[in-house]
Amino acid sequence: MNIKEVKPLKYFEKISLKLPASKSLTQRALICSALAQGVSQIINPLISEDTLLLKDALKAIGVNIKEKENIWEVEGRFPPLLSGKKIYLGNNGTGARFFIALASLGKGSYVEIYGKPRLHERPMDPLIESLRKLSSHIECLEKEGFLPIRIKEGKLVSQKISLPGNISSQFISALLLIGPCLPNGLEIFIEGQLLSKAYVDLTTNIMKTYGVEVEFFENKFKVSPSFYKPTSYEVEADASTASYFLAIPLVLGRGEIIIENYNPFSKQGDVKFLEYIKKMGAKIEILNPLGVKVSFEGIPQGIEIDLSDTPDLFPTLCILGAVAEGKTVLKGAPHLRYKETDRIKAMVTELRKLGVKVEELPDGAIIEGTKEFKSAIINTYDDHRIAMSFAILGLKKEGIKIENPECVVKSFPEFWKYIEKLYG
The missing domain is CATH 3.65.10.10 (Enolpyruvate transferase domain)
Structure with a gap:
């Protein structure tokens, strides 16, 4: 070493x-662009291990991404293609959680998601259980609530989801990002104080840039069914x-x-x-x-x-x-x-x-x-x-x-x- x-x-x-540009913003922009109907531009994306892993994961489920000088052109694909591939996400906790939610919208056979040993130790259970309530077919391959997992085609429904506020904000963001794609949208109820709310606000702000509004009342997020619009987004x-x-x-x-x-x-x-x-x-x-x-x-x-x-x-x-x-x-x-x-x-x-x-x-x-x-x-x-x-x-x-x-x-x-x- x-x-x-x-x-x-x-x-x-x-x-x-x-x-360099923001990792958090680049990853959120990638997910919104992947769900948009058309071609989006991510200007000044962060080029790093985490963002490249998420970009490659999206390409593996059928999202077309072209790299130009300082710009990623992302052609959205909905629903994502579950092609039977094994998808590696290193130790990218944010990207993994966002991608699990996105892949749950997919059609086809299945995908398997895995990463470094440390990623397999990081808790995923609140997200997995929430997605299962929405009728996602997720199988934990080694230990319940942790990666690696297999996601099979399902037909997601709209349900009211409750999550404790003291868990990772990435679970909330992951669900919000797919919320507009559900038949009747999504409502998420937060139990207790919401930690890292600034990161959830970051998510809802980018969603707004891509044409999706998220309402927040005291302890509840609400996303109505809608479509992400192709956008040119510059990462600060x-x-x-x-x-x-x-x-x-x-x-x-x-x-x-x-x-x-x-x-x-x-x-x-x-x-x-x-x-x-x-x-x-x-x-x-x-x-x-x-x-x-x-x-x-x-x-x-x-x-x-x-x-x-x-x-x-x-x-x-x-x-x-x-x-x-x-x-x-x-x-x-x-x-x-x-x-x-x-x-x-x-x-x-x-x-x-x-x-x-x-x-x-x-x-x-x-x-x-x-x-x-x-x-x-x-x-x-x-x-x-x-x-x-x-x-x-x-x-x-x-x-x-x-x-x-x-x-x-x-x-x-x-x-x-x-x-x-x-x-x-």
């Missing part, structure tokens, strides 16, 4: 970057990815960074990162028509953050907590334990290797900032966000080595090239 040592960034002052920069680079001035205690293509008014929940680092002492300047500038001098201040809507920011904020003055309390995201790895346990374990005092919580962590870091080899657990967050800390502290640095291909294949740019 490869190991990459990150060199401290000793003379950083400022840099301006243009970052990824707010989650941007967080690593926007954190750099605070980690180093100095400097200025501009993200040229950042949309601070995006529907992506992770734009809240700007609010979080402002509370820690960063100076934020919104640029026109797009872009943001973050500047900082000094030591960031520890804060308390509820991450129920922004769980993907947890690794970055753990790193900021490690360099901050005082304690940083991160809570509200128990579903982090079911990501590419158990991100709470992973971040706590690796921070402790570096000499950081961390208390593990069921839904987050309490981190006590320090100035004295130990050298260590960081286990990434094949999780792109673990690798990228500790790489940013390595810009401050010598002796941080990243195991399996290639795992960043999941969302940001050129991450290490961008890191090199920081050195001038």
